[in-house]
Amino acid sequence: SRAVPKMAAGGAGTAVALWSEVNRGGQNGDFGRALKSVNKLLQINKDDVTALHCKVVCLIQNGSFKEALSVIHTHTKVLTSDSITFEKAYCEYRLNRIENALKTIQSASQQTDKLKELHGQVLYRLERYDDCLAVYRDLIRNSQDDYEEERKTNLSAVVAAQSTWDKVEPEDLGLQEATYELCYNAACALIGQGRLNEAMKNLQKAEDLCRQSLSEDSDVTEEDIEAELAIIHGQMAYIMQLQGRTEDALQLYNQIIKLKPTDVGLIAVIANNIITINKDQNVFDSKKKVKLTNAEGVEHKLSKKQLQAIEFNKALLAMYTNQADQCRKLSASLQSQNPEHLLPVLIQAAQLCREKQHAKAIELLQDFAEQSPADSAQIKLTMAQLKIAQGSVTKACIILRSIEELKHKPGMVSALVTMYSHEEDIDSAIEVFTQAIQWYQEYQPKSPVHLSLIREAANFKLKYGRKKEAISDLEELWKQNPKDIHTLAQLISAYSLVDPEKAKVLSKHLPSSDTMSLKVDVDVLENSPGATYVRKKGGKLTGENQQKEQGQGDVKKKKRKKKGKLPKNYDPKVTPDPERWLPMRERSYYRGRKKGKKKDPIGKGTQGATTAGTSELDASKTASSPPTSPRPGSITAASSAATSNMIPPRHQKPAGAAATKKKQQQKKKKGGKGGW
Numbered sequence: 001s002r003a004v005p006k007m008a009a010g011g012a013g014t015a016v017a018l019w020s021e022v023n024r025g026g027q028n029g030d031f032g033r034a035l036k037s038v039n040k041l042l043q044i045n046k047d048d049v050t051a052l053h054c055k056v057v058c059l060i061q062n063g064s065f066k067e068a069l070s071v072i073h074t075h076t077k078v079l080t081s082d083s084i085t086f087e088k089a090y091c092e093y094r095l096n097r098i099e100n101a102l103k104t105i106q107s108a109s110q111q112t113d114k115l116k117e118l119h120g121q122v123l124y125r126l127e128r129y130d131d132c133l134a135v136y137r138d139l140i141r142n143s144q145d146d147y148e149e150e151r152k153t154n155l156s157a158v159v160a161a162q163s164t165w166d167k168v169e170p171e172d173l174g175l176q177e178a179t180y181e182l183c184y185n186a187a188c189a190l191i192g193q194g195r196l197n198e199a200m201k202n203l204q205k206a207e208d209l210c211r212q213s214l215s216e217d218s219d220v221t222e223e224d225i226e227a228e229l230a231i232i233h234g235q236m237a238y239i240m241q242l243q244g245r246t247e248d249a250l251q252l253y254n255q256i257i258k259l260k261p262t263d264v265g266l267i268a269v270i271a272n273n274i275i276t277i278n279k280d281q282n283v284f285d286s287k288k289k290v291k292l293t294n295a296e297g298v299e300h301k302l303s304k305k306q307l308q309a310i311e312f313n314k315a316l317l318a319m320y321t322n323q324a325d326q327c328r329k330l331s332a333s334l335q336s337q338n339p340e341h342l343l344p345v346l347i348q349a350a351q352l353c354r355e356k357q358h359a360k361a362i363e364l365l366q367d368f369a370e371q372s373p374a375d376s377a378q379i380k381l382t383m384a385q386l387k388i389a390q391g392s393v394t395k396a397c398i399i400l401r402s403i404e405e406l407k408h409k410p411g412m413v414s415a416l417v418t419m420y421s422h423e424e425d426i427d428s429a430i431e432v433f434t435q436a437i438q439w440y441q442e443y444q445p446k447s448p449v450h451l452s453l454i455r456e457a458a459n460f461k462l463k464y465g466r467k468k469e470a471i472s473d474l475e476e477l478w479k480q481n482p483k484d485i486h487t488l489a490q491l492i493s494a495y496s497l498v499d500p501e502k503a504k505v506l507s508k509h510l511p512s513s514d515t516m517s518l519k520v521d522v523d524v525l526e527n528s529p530g531a532t533y534v535r536k537k538g539g540k541l542t543g544e545n546q547q548k549e550q551g552q553g554d555v556k557k558k559k560r561k562k563k564g565k566l567p568k569n570y571d572p573k574v575t576p577d578p579e580r581w582l583p584m585r586e587r588s589y590y591r592g593r594k595k596g597k598k599k600d601p602i603g604k605g606t607q608g609a610t611t612a613g614t615s616e617l618d619a620s621k622t623a624s625s626p627p628t629s630p631r632p633g634s635i636t637a638a639s640s641a642a643t644s645n646m647i648p649p650r651h652q653k654p655a656g657a658a659a660t661k662k663k664q665q666q667k668k669k670k671g672g673k674g675g676w
Contacts, residue, residue, distance in 0.1 A: 268292060
């Protein structure tokens, strides 16, 4: 019951009726109707504290947070901070003014349960997970109402966020996974720890619980269930992507997008993950997906690291689509927002490399390495890779050897030795081995890595003929394992060139031939279906084998040579011409061809023609006449020989094609444009 302010008799009755309307609207959830009654009450008394408070509540229930906050700021004298603290903080929270909401909550003289609930939500949005965890623990311990399940769900969400973003191993809070929300949050925590198979099982359990709980409600359709399951399926697809099952993940991602979920944060995350699967392929699809990450309100739904990853992928996509200016703009913006982050610098360097500006890329990386020593190892590895791409292998080796925390690692030693061997710089390769062995001798003596490096160093020196330098390494290995016959044999071989006497002394440690003899059944070995001995054709024969071969030769018949074919006009009585193999022109009796006078053709030519001047009138005998096409059956030897080097018909230009074309053009010019 509320005390009604003093007023006129008629006004008092009206106020009572209006308050009844406000009360009825609040109970029925009709806050619009209640707001109208409150406004009428404020017309009667504009400074009525209860009416102002009710108005703020009605506006909040209707989603008019800005208007509610405006009412609070306008009536600060009437509405004291303690009476309206929760409503003010809640409006600021819903308007995404998170820092202001935190200040409002902290300014309250008394922390009520509802303020603590809001405080936990605000701390979660600010990603202050440790403080948030403490708030929810206090609430669960000191409150007894119907909202315990919701508080446990929020607590598990905080634990999952710690595991995912802060990489903190979550403590076991003893939360029973009785609801699908709790199962989902537990799966997120397992993903943060890298326990993907267990996380997948939890998500499957969450899916079953979700279907079961929603199917009990007759008003919920299958589409509503699928929409609720979208976030669970999205996390399943993410696990598949981490496991390398990109095709399955992509299929599930696309199914979720087809459902068109209302959660803009979920859509943005899925679109970003599809872009990471596409990489530099299917760029057109990636461009469409980028638009989904720019939806309104996304920045309030995702964590800072999620938003950062999306921006990085936008810059990479701009690089893959050859949008150099856009890539530089985005990466520069990212670097200004995250000056200590390495990825924007690597994107800029990659873009410069695509533009063939390797020197500028290396200079950029060098400057950043000086500014942030913590990332110098990764930067120097990138610089070395760029040097190798340029062909400067020796300079790449110098850069790699400058990485103090990595130069003794087996992988780095292997890479340096391989590169120096490629450059035929054996001394530098041995120096790399020596420095690494000295480091392990000082910090991890006789460790498996130490002994392995000594073994590899000895083998490398023996391979390149440095037996004298390999002796100390081999002696160290033999001391560690005196029963290693292989190392002892290598040591004796090395000493044989330097100190033969020492080699003889060491050879006494070799096992005797009796102990080394292998138990082999010779008969079984000879009868085995393995490779058999085959005598080479040119080998010498001795003893019984020679007699056998001679005996086999007597049996075989000699092959008869076939007689050559003789010409048809061959006369055995006549001696063959000894110069018959020489060309006719080179023979001693060749006198050249006789040019006899041709008889005039009689009875040939046109009717009435005389034979006296036929040779002078014959155009075919003049030098300027073009060659005529041969008649059938009259092809000469020269023409038949020429056909062997003839160009195939498809490649051959028709004779006189250019001339006929010129004639046609001349005819066209003479004819003019008139045509007919």
